[in-house]
Amino acid sequence: MAKPLVGMVHLRALPGAPRWGGSMAEVIERAVADATTLEQGGMDGVLVENYFDAPFYGERAPPETIAAMTRAVVEVAAAVGIPVGVNVLRNDAVGALAIAAAAGARFLRVNVHTGAMLTDQGWLRGQAESTLRLRERLGLDAAILADVMVKHAAPAQGIDLIQAARDCWERGLADGLVLSGSSTGEPTPTSSLDAVKSELPDAPIWVGSGAARDTVRSQLEAADGVIVGSALQAGGIPGGGVASDLVQAFVKAARG
Numbered sequence: 001m002a003k004p005l006v007g008m009v010h011l012r013a014l015p016g017a018p019r020w021g022g023s024m025a026e027v028i029e030r031a032v033a034d035a036t037t038l039e040q041g042g043m044d045g046v047l048v049e050n051y052f053d054a055p056f057y058g059e060r061a062p063p064e065t066i067a068a069m070t071r072a073v074v075e076v077a078a079a080v081g082i083p084v085g086v087n088v089l090r091n092d093a094v095g096a097l098a099i100a101a102a103a104g105a106r107f108l109r110v111n112v113h114t115g116a117m118l119t120d121q122g123w124l125r126g127q128a129e130s131t132l133r134l135r136e137r138l139g140l141d142a143a144i145l146a147d148v149m150v151k152h153a154a155p156a157q158g159i160d161l162i163q164a165a166r167d168c169w170e171r172g173l174a175d176g177l178v179l180s181g182s183s184t185g186e187p188t189p190t191s192s193l194d195a196v197k198s199e200l201p202d203a204p205i206w207v208g209s210g211a212a213r214d215t216v217r218s219q220l221e222a223a224d225g226v227i228v229g230s231a232l233q234a235g236g237i238p239g240g241g242v243a244s245d246l247v248q249a250f251v252k253a254a255r256g
Contacts, residue, residue, distance in 0.1 A: 004044040008229030009242075028072060038232070050069060054089075059124065093134075100138075117153035118153060119150075148161065149179075176203070186210045211227075213249050234246075
């Protein structure tokens with residue numbers, strides 16, 4: 001089986017966010033269009049994220065955000081036949097699980113699942129103990145893809161990549177580990193992918209940022225899957241809308 005390629009659906013700003021435009025119809029229209037373009041271009045899944053809601057709440061997103069994202073995931077899932085995931089920024093795994101339970105999302109991304117990271121929201125603490133127990137209570141089989149030393153953040157002093165990855169996999173019981181560059185669009189270092197895969201050969205390793213047409217093939221030699229956003233957007237800029245020609249070129253490059 002080919003290693004999965006997951007494309008980002010960056011939702012326009014949602015109700016309550018500073019950049020909210022006043023129309024959920026427009027949010028849904030763009031989300032469905034982007035998801036459909038990703039599927040038609042050959043992607044294996046889509047990940048719905050409230051990218052334009054910055055500045056983000058550190059842990060729990062407000063009810064209006066969860067409600068809007070649930071509606072968006074329902075509409076996207078109805079429009080495509082590939083798995084749909086959800087990421088509630090900045091680190092609301094509880095909200096993501098609630099959306100998955102109501103809307104049928106198949107996986108979620110959690111930015112800080114174990115340990116702690118210093119971010120522009122302050123310190124974010126992993127809550128794997130609560131996340132996994134809630135998933136069990138809800139009876140969900142949604143996979144948890146957990147970031148290791150997530151982008152736009154810094155780890156506590158003395159914590160290295162391998163230790164963080166091992167804790168996330170062996171103690172946090174994540175279903176997959178996501179490695180990224182330092183910020184959105186920054187390439188995930190191949191050296192990091194190689195190092196974590198060498199230490200944790202049974203752990204599915206995902207590229208979480210910076211995948212591009214000219215690098216994805218080499219990244220997939222070390223990784224088990226790719227999450228890609230900016231490289232598929234018109235102009236290479238989040239918010240430009242997913243471009244069909246970029247998706248097709250990316251898939252072709254990834255598949256060889």
